[in-house]
Amino acid sequence: MFDKITIIGCGLIGSSILRVVDKKKLSKQINIFDKSKEASAFIKNNFPVKIFNDLAESVQGSDLVIISSPLSSYKEILLTIKSSLKKDVILTDTGSAKKEINKIVSNLNLDNVHWISSHPIAGTEFSGPESGFAELFNNRWCILSAENEKENHQLSLLKKFWEALGSKVKFMSFDDHDYVLSLTSHLPHAIAYSIIRTVINNDDKFKEDIIQYSASGLRDFTRIAASDPTMWRDIFIDNSDNILKVLDRFSENLEEIKKAIKSKNSDKLNSIFSSTRKLRKEIIKAGQETDKPNFGRK
């Protein structure tokens, strides 16, 4: 599919891409840059790739360059590689917020570079190259965004690449992406962090009990809140406008529930709790979920 691919940043996502590219032979050569010596050593010992200590060198001659590092590192990376990019290279990334990084790329006025952003909606609560696995993208959505949404050779090629990785691909504008994801992913994360901080108060004399009896209700939040802190810090800063807006909406909904509890309004609570049940059915129908109890967990 490609002669040469460069992956910049080989954590959970980058190393999972690497695993599929290697397994399915999607590129004749794979270049890797990771600023961590340990990550580079791990990759070198386990995969047939070329490891670079020099970032600019790592992208030379590559047909596809994938930035898979925290959002806050993009600007420096782009400034370092911009003069070394091959003519007509496809430049992409795997970040979870798009509008701000698109501004950065646009301001660089890159010539003969096809910038198409990717967001594979996949992940676990683990990070680092050891955590990656080739099946991570299987049957998961990957959202592509570009200034010019017109189908062209590079867009088709990148779409095929993600499909080869196992993903289902959709196109969305940078703005729409950031709004939709602020609701489906960023809001739940903000809330999960707040819950954990509320529940685990080190001064609480019941701390041990709380951890011991953490029912499945709390358990799911801890998984969310255990994700990579740097990645999430960057998302919250880059997509702050949308996130603050939906957090305000959330607070309004929470106040409504509080009011119903305070006044012991049975009918209101019943209607609130019944309304949310429907949504789950729609999500199951949309194929994002199993209808087995407890997700089929044991």
Add this chain to the structure above:
Amino acid sequence: MFDKITIIGCGLIGSSILRVVDKKKLSKQINIFDKSKEASAFIKNNFPVKIFNDLAESVQGSDLVIISSPLSSYKEILLTIKSSLKKDVILTDTGSAKKEINKIVSNLNLDNVHWISSHPIAGTEFSGPESGFAELFNNRWCILSAENEKENHQLSLLKKFWEALGSKVKFMSFDDHDYVLSLTSHLPHAIAYSIIRTVINNDDKFKEDIIQYSASGLRDFTRIAASDPTMWRDIFIDNSDNILKVLDRFSENLEEIKKAIKSKNSDKLNSIFSSTRKLRKEIIKAGQETDKPNFGRK
């Protein structure tokens, strides 16, 4: 273990108890009362039990009576059965809030009745007798509460009963139970409902996209928010004092995150997101969770 057991209310929990009692022959006779004709018919067709249309009759001569219906139904049930209970019967329940129901039982001044409350911390997002299964309580906590916590014959017997059902048993006062559960279970539910109501706004032109791209972050909340509305309505009314208190604490924590996002305070966000990671390790250590990525889901 018992000559006669009565289960009042045969939904997810009641019917799961029934399944183990039947499978392990924990009682010579099993009496069932469920106000739903459909539930009674399903139970009658599938298990060797005696179905009652008369609630008071169903408890006559029983050594163990288990109320497994919504909290709001307890008062009427107790008033109906109180004169029919056998001398020295063990009376228990499976509700998720304890203080209020204990007040109701205390006010009845039942003679020769051993009231020991049970809370099996187990469940799925499904309800009804078809949803039950014998393994539901396996390796899950069951919290017992009684006015007199002194170990006695009846307390030991009820403990052995839950252990036979697969549970790990702990004792806790009514008050402590309600505080601990308000944090570990009731708070997460209140939040999950608010999130779903925030995310799914039927007027949103992106509604379809939002459902389609609901990442695992949102997915976990929809499972929580899909639980039985009546059960949760009753819990929120019975445990309102604790729940309102922890919801206020939650709102304060959320405001702190909002403030950090507004001021784009990287350091603050980093420290918030890092602090929550530790808790998950403690929960995994406490044996409530697997450390497999994504809970070992496929």
